[in-house]
Amino acid sequence: MDKEQFLRAIKDVQEPLRRFLLVLCRGDVFKADDIAQDACVKAWVSFEKFRGASSFSTWIFRIAYNCWCDRRYDDKSGTVELSASDSSPDADRADRAFKYQDLYSAIDQLNPSEKAAILLYYMEDRDIKEISTIMGIPHGSVKSLLSRGRSKLRIKLQTQ
Amino acid sequence: MNDKEITKFFHDNRPVPEDPGTYLVGLSARMDAAEEIKMLCEQSRKDSRRALLLTFILGCLSGAFVISLVIFCQNNMGGAFGINLSEVFGFLKQFRTAILILVPSLGMLLGYCLWKAYENT
Numbered sequence: 001m002d003k004e005q006f007l008r009a010i011k012d013v014q015e016p017l018r019r020f021l022l023v024l025c026r027g028d029v030f031k032a033d034d035i036a037q038d039a040c041v042k043a044w045v046s047f048e049k050f051r052g053a054s055s056f057s058t059w060i061f062r063i064a065y066n067c068w069c070d071r072r073y074d075d076k077s078g079t080v081e082l083s084a085s086d087s088s089p090d091a092d093r094a095d096r097a098f099k100y101q102d103l104y105s106a107i108d109q110l111n112p113s114e115k116a117a118i119l120l121y122y123m124e125d126r127d128i129k130e131i132s133t134i135m136g137i138p139h140g141s142v143k144s145l146l147s148r149g150r151s152k153l154r155i156k157l158q159t160q
Numbered sequence: 161m162n163d164k165e166i167t168k169f170f171h172d173n174r175p176v177p178e179d180p181g182t183y184l185v186g187l188s189a190r191m192d193a194a195e196e197i198k199m200l201c202e203q204s205r206k207d208s209r210r211a212l213l214l215t216f217i218l219g220c221l222s223g224a225f226v227i228s229l230v231i232f233c234q235n236n237m238g239g240a241f242g243i244n245l246s247e248v249f250g251f252l253k254q255f256r257t258a259i260l261i262l263v264p265s266l267g268m269l270l271g272y273c274l275w276k277a278y279e280n281t
Contacts, residue, residue: 003191007184014184018177029178037187041194103173122170154161157169 001047010040013057016124017064023119024068024112026104035071039064054133058126061134065116072112106156113137114149121146209276216273223266226258 001009014036021032043050043063050059107115116135120126126134131142177183 003188003195006191007188010187011180011184014180015177018183019175022175022177027175033177033183033186037183037190040187041190044191045194045198100173100175103170103175106169119170122167123174125167150163150166153166157161157166 003044006044006047009056010060013060016057017060020061020119020124021064021068023100023103023107023123024115026108027100031071035067036064039067042067054130058130058133061120061126061130062136065134066136068116069112106153109152109156110149114145114152117142117145118149118153212273212276216269219266219269223262226262 017039018032018036021035022029025032025035039060043060050056054062107118110118113135117131120131120134121128128139128142128146132139135142137145
């Protein structure tokens with residue numbers, strides 16, 4: 001696959017991928033796009049490792065999810081990174097956060113794994129098998145993450 | 161609240177990522193940079209593989225040189241073209257320590273080179 005073909009393939013998956021990361025990053029567009037680009041570059045560099053066991057989209061989502069996990073770990077371990085989001089106009093960020101505040105406040109109470117599983121299942125319409133591949137966990141674990149997340153969401157959404 | 165309602169909530173609140181064009185342009189630039197870095201890494205890997213092969217050949221040659229020196233020096237001392245094995249072995253006994261060090265060193269060097277070559281493929 002050459003660069004143009006790869007970019008064409010990315011064009012088809014970029015919207016759900018960026019949307020998924022955008023919600024995981026709680027509306028931080030710059031951080032989400034940075035992780036999405038990072039994931040796509042990693043996929044491009046190691047494209048020969050893609051054996052087609054899952055769809056291209058699932059493979060990219062898996063890389064992106066791992067990138068997001070790594071970034072979260074870096075953020076926790078105190079790596080200070082001056083991202084583009086630091087220069088983002090506050091008004092824009094506030095507008096975006098306000099627009100989707102129901103969504104963000106609903107998923108805020110979930111832990112990171114539950115958040116990812118719930119978003120993949122309900123927002124991206126992925127099935128259990130795909131979520132299991134993306135998150136690298138067994139089917140049973142995905143089901144229990146979904147079940148726990150669903151219970152927390154129900155309470156939150158009913159009070160909204 | 162059932163599954164359908166939760167799905168509807170998420171679908172209704174799907175954020176729309178802005179400007180896919182800018183995103184793809186940025187991605188393309190990053191891919192070019194990554195490609196360049198990958199090429200540099202490949203080049204340095206090739207260089208190190210070449211250097212390891214050279215080291216291996218030099219090691220073998222120097223080993224062969226020392227062994228032949230040991231054998232032919234003894235031969236010349238005897239003044240004949242044929243090798244008198246008992247003399248050779250008698251002579252080699254003097255260099256037992258040197259041989260004991262040299263042979264495992266060459267073996268280790270060979271092992272290291274093969275391992276590196278295997279790792280880089």
